[in-house]
Structure formats: C-alpha cells, structure tokens
Amino acid sequence: MSQIRKIHTQLKNKEITCTKLVQDRLDLLKSNTHNTVNSLLDTFALALAEKVDAKIKNGQEIGLLEGIPFGIKDVYMLQGTLATASSELLKNYKSPYTATAIQKLLDAGAIPLAKENCDSFGHGSSSENTIFGAVKNAVNTDLVGGGSSGGSAVNVAKDFTVFSIGGDTGGSIRQPAGYNNVFGFKPTYGRVSRFGLMAYASSTDCVGPIAKSIEDIRIILNVMSGKDVKDQTSYQSSEISASNILNAEEIKTVGYFKNFIETDAIDPEIKSAFLASIEKIKATGIQVKELDFFEADTLVSTYYTLAMAETASNLSRLDGTNYGQRIEGENLKDTYSITRSENFSEETKRRIVGGNQVLSQGFSDEIYLKGLNLRDQISENFEKDFKEVDIILSPVTPNTPPKIGESLKNPLAMYLSDAYTVGFSLGQLPTLTIPQGTATGLQITAAKNNDELVLKFANFLKDTI
Template identity: 80%
Template sequence: MSSQIKKIHQQLVSKEITCTAFVQAKLDLLKQNSHNTVNALLDDIALGLAKNVDDKIAKGEKIGLLEGIPFGIKDVYMLQGTYTTASSNLLKKYKSSYTATAIQKLLDAGAIPLVKENCDSFGHGSSSENTIFGAVKNAVNPDLVGGGSSGGSAVNVAKDYTVFSIGGDTGGSIRQPAGYNKVYGLKPTYGRISRYGLMAYASSTDCVGPIAKSIEDIKIILNEISGKDVKDQTTYTSELISDETKNDVKSVGYFKSFIETDAISKEIKDDFLATLDKIKSKGIEVKELDFFDADILVSTYYTLAMAETASNLSRLDGTNYGDRVEGENLKDTYSITRSEKFSEETKRRIVGGNQVLSQGFSDEIYLKAQNLRDQISARFSKDFEAVDIILSPVTPQDPPKIGDSLNNPLAMYLSDAYTVGFSLGELPTLTIPKGTNTGLQITADKKNDAEVLHFANFLNDIL
C-alpha cells in the first residue's frame, strides 16, 4: 500500500477534505468500534488541533507532511493533561503531568492525537487481554486476540481508525500484534527513539516504535521521532532515512532452530520456506544459521524482564501514584494496594522478578541470564558478518482464541519465542504482513534501520 500520510496531506492541501471533518470521521469510527481498542478518546484536543490546521490552509499557509494527520497512542505514553492508565486498575485515574518526547515531536510536527489505546496492563502480556478495559479483539477475526501488548494500536491501524499509532516494544509488543493484524510494525534499534515519557517495563529493551499500513509511512514517522534526547541517556544521533528504495542485500540468513522445532505450525513453516525460495530465485544467497534454541531465548528474556519490571514498578504503591487502599498501617497499605490493584499477570512478573533478584538466587539465575544475553549479542554480531539480513517468522503459531492465553501463561510466554532474541540484541526489526499468516520479521545489525526498510520494499515487490 502507498503512503496514507502523503495521500491525506495532498487531500488537505488541495482542499478536497477538511481536517475537522476527517478527524471527526475517525473519532466517530473509534466511538462505534467493538474491538475494545479505546481507553480514552481525545475529542477536544483533536478537534481543536484540526481547526487550527483548517485555519492555516484557509489563509494559504503551507502545512507540514504530518500536519493534520490523526494518530493513536498506546496508553503507556504520557500526554500532558490526559489519562494515562497503562490499562491498569492502579492508574485508572492518573493524569499525565508532562508529555513523552516521541509524542511531543509528533505534536510539534502537527500530527493530531485521537485516542489512548488499549493494551496489556503495563505491557505485561502478548494478547492484550490483561487489561481492565476488556480484551482487544483481532481486526481480522474478532474471536481471536489482537496480540500484545500493543494490541489496541495495531487493531486501530488495521481497521483504519487511526492513520498510524505509536506502540511500545519490549520483547515483541509491536511486531507480534502487527503480524496478527496484518499491518507493519517496527522495533527500531534500541536508543534510536527516546523512551522519556514511556512507562518503563524492562528499561534495557523498551523501544518506542510506529505501526502503520505502509513502509513509507513507517519511514516518515521514524524520521520524525528519532534522535538524541538529553532526557534519555541511551539515545543517539541518527541520520534521516532517505526515500531511496534500492535493495543492496546480497545475503539473507535464517535460524535453523526456529524452523526445525515442533513448536512451529506446518503452515507457517511451509510458507516461510517458500518465501526463502522466492528470495533465492532473485539471486540472493540464503544461509542457514545456528542460533540459541527458542526456549533459551524466552527464559533469558523473561528472567531479565521480570527483574526489571519488579524494580520499575516498586514506585507504584498508592503513595505517590495511583489509587490507594488504606490498611491498618503503612506496610499493610502498600501490600493491600498492590495486591488488589495490580493484575494477576503483573503480580506474577513482580514476584518472579523479586525471586531472581533475591539473595541466593541472583548469582544462579539473574547473573546467568545477563551472561547469556552477552552471548546472544555476540552471536548476532558474528551472524551479521556472514549475512546482511536475518529473516524469521514473527510467531510460531496463528493467533489464539480470546481466553486461551489467560488460561495458559506459559504458552503466552512461548508465543514470544521468535521476537525476544532481537530485543535482547538491541536490533532493528520490522514486521511486514507478507510471507506467513502472521507475517515476517526483517532484522539487520544495530543502527541499520534503513537497510531493514529497503529490504522490506524489495520483499513487497516479490511476495
């Protein structure tokens, strides 16, 4: 699909549509939708900004490419004066006192926020069922999950309720729901986009990223929100990605361990191998790579992620943030508040994180996971000496039915088997809705986000 952003921009400039009418139509769709994607509509903000755009056009003033383009925000990002709930009971009445850097950059470019989007509470989940607002329903089949944790964001894009959305990816939370709902979703190189104003889940892998219906729109948004931020010391200065679509990839690798496993469905395996054959037919070398087994990747990721979430969420005790449930004393107040207000999945991750960080276990579990992470990163560096791009399925199975993941948390964790490794490696990875029923992941070495997008354009042409 061609760029929706450029198409809408041209319609606005030529006065074929008004920004107010266009934004109102999107708000009406969001109000009527039955996929549980909405945590809060931003009607007043959106219509006020839309009027400003119409006034500029009426005066003959130029507008920027993103000016007047409506977008959605996963409900883990701060937007000053709006409810930012993280889909949790604890923060259901919390209002942001500031705005996240990535969101502010979009506002500065004139983009219009429409909605705070439903997601797994604090990003804890792979199905967008762990939420006080009701399970997000898949855009293609509402009996299936929308994916997680950025499920509401992916479904809104897929259903054209928003032109694009800003999700958050810690271990696959943009890429997996993008695959489930047949749209594009990018986890950029760690540090390319500021995390300031994003509620922390696992700080060492949290990434801000766009979800859209075209590679061109992913590029436009990525260029706008990337860059160094003094408020996030992990960020770096990055170059703009050009409009060039030429593919310079000479070799593609894939992980044998991802394909030669009973965990992958026959359909996804066959489709993936057929995709590799099409790539070979275009003169690109395809190499089989040895890598860690998926269960090692999942174990390493969740050990570190649970440890970090236990630390990050220790501040949420009802004293400074969120609802407070009074006990007989301060200790009881903390205990009751956190017990009653956190979801079961969040409590599971906090308990697991405290366990691996506790005396007697940290050396045996946490430090071992840290060591494995270093080995995983080193293996990626070695692999990218042999190939330009790594291609993989997004998930080993199709989306589950709503309710199945809640009854089987282990299966939910294992659904992240093909995404978490790239998070641990801090690598840029894009989901495209081609190649298998839940899409393909395109991964390049660190800071090679442009190469990922260029190869995605090439795959779009041949698949």
C-alpha cells in the same frame, strides 16, 4: 501506498477538511466493538484540527504530518490526559508532562485521537490483561488482537487511525502487527527517546510506529528519532531518505535460524509459507544461509528472567503513595500490600514476584547473572551472524493468534508465543514486521543502527513474495 502522503495531498487540495477527517475517525473509534480505546482525546484533537484548517484556508503551507490522525498506546505520557497503562492502579492518573516521541509528533502537527488499549503495563502478548476488556483481532473478533500493543495494531488495521505509536519490549509492536496484517517497527534501541514511556524493562523498551506502509513507517521514524537529554540511552541518528530505501542492491545475503523452523512448536502452515518465501528470495539471486542460534526456550527464559527483574524494580515505585489509587490498610506496610495486591493484574503480579525471586539473595547469582551472561552471548552471536549475512529473516510468531481466553489459562504458552521476537530485543536490533510471507507476517532484522537496511529489504520483498 502511503496513507500519510495521500491524506496530506487531500488536505492541501482542499478535497477534505481536517476537522471532518478527525471527526470521522473519532466516530469510528467511539463506536468500534474491538475494545481498542481507553480514552478519546476528542476535544483536544478537534481544536488542533481547526488550527490546521485555518492554516490551509489562509494559504499557508502545511507539513507532511500536519493534520494526520494517530493513536497512542496507553503507556505514554500526554500532558493533561489519562495515562492508565490499562491498569486498576492508574485508572484515574493524568500525565503531568508529555513523552519526547509524542511531543515530536505534536510539533510536526500530527493529531492524537485516542489512548489505546493494551496489556496492563505491557505485561502480556494478547491484550487481554487489561481492565478495559480484551482487544479483539481486526480480522476475526474471536481471536486476540496480540500484545501488548494490541489496541494500536487493530486501530491501524481497521483504519481508525492512520498510524499508532506502540511500545516494544520483547515483541509488543511486532507480534500484534503480525496478528493484524500491518507493519510494525521496533527501531534500534536508543534511536527514539524512551522519556515519557512507562518503563517495563528499561534495557529493551523501544518506541516504534505501526502503520499500513513502509513509507509511513519511515516518515514517522524520522520525526521521532534523535538524541534526548532526558534519556541517556538515546543517540543522534541520520535521517532515512525516501529514495534511499528504494534500492536494495547492497543486500547480497539473507540468513534464517534453522532451529526456528525445524521445531515441533511451529505451525506447519507458517513453516511451509516461510520456506516458500525463502525460495522466492533465492530465485532473485540473493544467497540464503542457514544460521545456528540459541533454542527458542533459552531465548524466552533469558528474556523473561531479565524483563521480570527489571519490571519488579521499575514498578516498585507504584505503591499508592505518589502514584495511583491508594487503598488504606491498618498500617503503612498493610497499605502498600493491599494497594499493590488489589490494583495489579494477575500477570503483573506474576512478573513482579518472578522478578523479585530472581533478584533475591541466593538466586541472583544462579539465575539473574546467568541471564545477563546469556544476553551477552546472544549479542555476540548476532555480531558473528551479521559478518556473514546482511539481513536475518524469521517468522514473527510460531503460531496464529489464539482464541480470546486461551492465553489467560496458559501463561507459559503466551510467553512461548514470543519465541521469535525476544532474541532480537535482547540484541537491541532494528526489526520490522511486514504483512507478507506467512499468516502472521515476516520479521526483517539487521545489525544495530542499520534501520535503513531493514526498510530497504522490506521494499524489496514487497515485489518479491
């Protein structure tokens, strides 16, 4: 059921006022105990709600997204509001401009309620690496909310927001969506402009929606998509219509990576649930193929080698001179050192050190260039696979969410929780988490620019498994 369409109808028919809708959600966000909110945008949101109510009162038409409350992961710029990236360094930083994707939603009339808690700078898979306290899972508060878009996923799951805008570099939308039983979409790289998103790894960063229905994902994706002169990697894409994603007849073959399933690393219950879903798909007449792919360890190593290199480069600008909280030392070099040492989280420092190591003289040829070469091989593998199958299906995660505190003790285990998401990021492919099929959902992936096909298959699976 589309929450957006339901609320749109209620607003149009004057069953609810936009002001009450927004105030009720703000109250829920303010009183919530899941640590999902970094800052509330209450004054801004209520002023926008009043304008929507005035339009409705005057008998004017309102757009589909007009008056719909949403959340924003706290790594996006929204002019005049705090953009902390859940970090000590930027805890008082205010956005001087607005991200393109967020501006498009504002132009469509959507109302932002909060900047949402996440792993600092997107560094983490649990939303525990944050100065605002760990995000708690929507289903079980002893467990992590997933990361790095944990606050965004939990807010949607708990109906604090109708939808939220997360950011996905190696699984940061898809994994928390799986942990909290909601839909999370990473579009094809470049479909949505990255301008105004704090860069983690520029070559895989994606802007995407988290919502409670496939139809809501489609609506939000259409609004955010498009070429942006401020992001040279962005491109013009065609709109995905509501009727187009209801017919999945063109999908004849589905593949899955057998080494994702035939491994000791996967939880036996997730494995058996995934294979049961495969059997249900086969029963509809769709052909299912086992595919060979890179080992999960290779995917994780390749992704983190490149992502750490890119984040070391991207975060080099954060030294307290132009951005963030500066801590004075005895001299300039000392100031840089203290500012970055004191203000970055342990995980962020780990990634910067790792990134600088793989980019350093004597290591870059051996490690970084090897990573780039492997990335090319992974992309070629996908091209080959998508000549044989229309869709690739996989679990979202090898395991269920860990308890809060466990990931902080074992960073390697945290990295390995991304084993099934990072490969699709390296391939820059459109991938959707659906809350079906296993305890942490299923992941649907298609070839580049085939975002529509992903949504078609998601609709098909809704009634199949």
